[in-house]
Amino acid sequence: MKYLFKFCLITFTLFISCSDDDNLQISEGSFGNILTPDEGQVIILNPFEDQTNIAITVSWEDATYDVPTSINYTAEIAVSGTNFENPIAIGNTNTNSLSTNISNFNGFVTQAGLFPFVEGALDIRIKSDIGDENVLPQYSSMVTITVTPFTTDLPxxxxxxxxxxxxxxxxxxxxxxxxxxxxxxxxxxxxxxxxxxxxxxxxxxxxxxxxxxxxxxxxxxxxxxxxxxxxxxxxxxxxxxxxxxxxxxxxxxxQSWGIIGNATPTGWDSDTDMIYDPATRMLSLTLDLTAQEAPDNGIKFRANDGWDINLGDSGADGTMEFGGDNIGIAESGNYTITLDLSNPREYTYSLTLN
The missing domain is CATH 2.60.40.3620 (Immunoglobulin-like)
Known part of the structure; x- marks a missing residue:
C-alpha cells in the first residue's frame, strides 16, 4: 500500500509538471540598446516638405537567442509615460534598422495620440520575436524623443x-x-x-x-x-x-437654392426651389426629372435664381465644384434630390430614384 501511494504521488507530480511545461513561456537571450534616434531628439514634421522624405531612422543592437534563429523586429511607439499600454507599430524588419517617411510617420504619431502642431513626447522601443509562441518577445531599451506632427485638413x-x-x-x-x-x-x-x-x-x-x-x-x-x-x-x-x-x-x-436644367419640368427658364431642413442641415426636393446626358444637358444647382453662384459636378464623382459641369440624369422618374452644403468646401449632392 505504501509503494502504491508513492507511485501515485510521483505520477501526479509528473502530470502537474508536464501540464505546467505545456503552458510555460520562456525567454532566452538578451536585447541591447536603441542606437538611433538619440535620447531627446527633436523632430518637427513639415507638411510642405516632400512627404516621401525620410522622417526618422531607428536602429538598434542585435537581439540574441541561445540558438541560431531568424529574428523579427518591430519598432513600436507610444505617448511618453503610458508604458506602451497601446503601442503603435511603425514597421517590421529582419535587419536592425528601419526608416519611415514623413507621411507615414506623421500618421503613426497622430494615431499614437500626439496632437497636430503641438510638441509632444514619444517613447520608442524595439520588440524582437522568433515566431515561437513558447518564447516570449524581448524588448530593447527605450528612448524618448520630441515630435511635432501636422494635419493637412482644412483649418x-x-x-x-x-x-x-x-x-x-x-x-x-x-x-x-x-x-x-x-x-x-x-x-x-x-x-x-x-x-x-x-x-x-x-x-x-x-x-x-x-x-x-x-x-x-x-x-x-x-x-x-x-x-x-x-x-x-x-x-x-x-x-x-x-x-x-x-x-x-x-x-x-x-442664399436660397434651387435646381435648373432641361431635365426639370421648367427647363433652363427657371429654378425649382429647394427646402432647407435645420435638423439635417441639408436642402432637399422631390421632383420629376427626365433623362438627359451630361455635360451638355441635365441639371445644376444655383443660388438666388441667378448664375453668379452655381454648383455642378465635374467628373461625375458626387462632389461639387462652383461653375462645374451639368449633372446628367440617367433615367426618367421621380427623384428625391438633396444638396449638402454643411461640410464647408466639400459640398455633395444625391439623386435618389423613388
Missing part, C-alpha cells in the same frame, strides 16, 4: 450662436481654402446673434478658445478682444458666411 472655425443654442462643440463650421490660409467660409443657418470660435490645440471647440465678434459698427469688421459685440443676422435664413481672421473681416449673404 476650421466654429460658428456658435442663437441658431444652435450657443454650444461650440455642435456648432456648424467654416473652412479655409487650404492649409495655412485664414479665408474661412461655409453655409450656416443663422437666426440672431453669433460669433466665430477657433479650435484649441487638440482641435476641440469650446469657450475659452480664441473667438471673434463684431467691432460694434456692424460693418463687417472683426475684433478678438474682450468686450467685442456679437455678430447679428437680423433676418433668419440660410447664409454663405465668410470670415478672414488675418484681415479681421466677415460677411454674410442670404
Amino acid at each position: 476650421r472655425l466654429a460658428v456658435p450662436g442663437n441658431h444652435q443654442g450657443w454650444d461650440p462643440p455642435t456648432a456648424p463650421n467654416l473652412a479655409a481654402s487650404a492649409f495655412g490660409e485664414t479665408d474661412y467660409e461655409g453655409y450656416v443657418w443663422l437666426d440672431g446673434e453669433y460669433k466665430f470660435l477657433a479650435p484649441d490645440q487638440t482641435g476641440a471647440f469650446d469657450w475659452g478658445n480664441t473667438d471673434w465678434g463684431d467691432d460694434g459698427t456692424s460693418t463687417g469688421v472683426l475684433v478678438d478682444m474682450d468686450g467685442e459685440a456679437n455678430c447679428n443676422a437680423t433676418v433668419a435664413g440660410y447664409y454663405l458666411v465668410k470670415a478672414n481672421t488675418s484681415d479681421l473681416t466677415y460677411s454674410t449673404e442670404a
Whole structure:
C-alpha cells in the first residue's frame, strides 16, 4: 500500500509538471540598446516638405537567442509615460534598422495620440520575436524623443450662436481654402446673434478658445478682444458666411437654392426651389426629372435664381465644384434630390430614384 501511494504521488507530480511545461513561456537571450534616434531628439514634421522624405531612422543592437534563429523586429511607439499600454507599430524588419517617411510617420504619431502642431513626447522601443509562441518577445531599451506632427485638413472655425443654442462643440463650421490660409467660409443657418470660435490645440471647440465678434459698427469688421459685440443676422435664413481672421473681416449673404436644367419640368427658364431642413442641415426636393446626358444637358444647382453662384459636378464623382459641369440624369422618374452644403468646401449632392 505504501509503494502504491508513492507511485501515485510521483505520477501526479509528473502530470502537474508536464501540464505546467505545456503552458510555460520562456525567454532566452538578451536585447541591447536603441542606437538611433538619440535620447531627446527633436523632430518637427513639415507638411510642405516632400512627404516621401525620410522622417526618422531607428536602429538598434542585435537581439540574441541561445540558438541560431531568424529574428523579427518591430519598432513600436507610444505617448511618453503610458508604458506602451497601446503601442503603435511603425514597421517590421529582419535587419536592425528601419526608416519611415514623413507621411507615414506623421500618421503613426497622430494615431499614437500626439496632437497636430503641438510638441509632444514619444517613447520608442524595439520588440524582437522568433515566431515561437513558447518564447516570449524581448524588448530593447527605450528612448524618448520630441515630435511635432501636422494635419493637412482644412483649418476650421466654429460658428456658435442663437441658431444652435450657443454650444461650440455642435456648432456648424467654416473652412479655409487650404492649409495655412485664414479665408474661412461655409453655409450656416443663422437666426440672431453669433460669433466665430477657433479650435484649441487638440482641435476641440469650446469657450475659452480664441473667438471673434463684431467691432460694434456692424460693418463687417472683426475684433478678438474682450468686450467685442456679437455678430447679428437680423433676418433668419440660410447664409454663405465668410470670415478672414488675418484681415479681421466677415460677411454674410442670404442664399436660397434651387435646381435648373432641361431635365426639370421648367427647363433652363427657371429654378425649382429647394427646402432647407435645420435638423439635417441639408436642402432637399422631390421632383420629376427626365433623362438627359451630361455635360451638355441635365441639371445644376444655383443660388438666388441667378448664375453668379452655381454648383455642378465635374467628373461625375458626387462632389461639387462652383461653375462645374451639368449633372446628367440617367433615367426618367421621380427623384428625391438633396444638396449638402454643411461640410464647408466639400459640398455633395444625391439623386435618389423613388
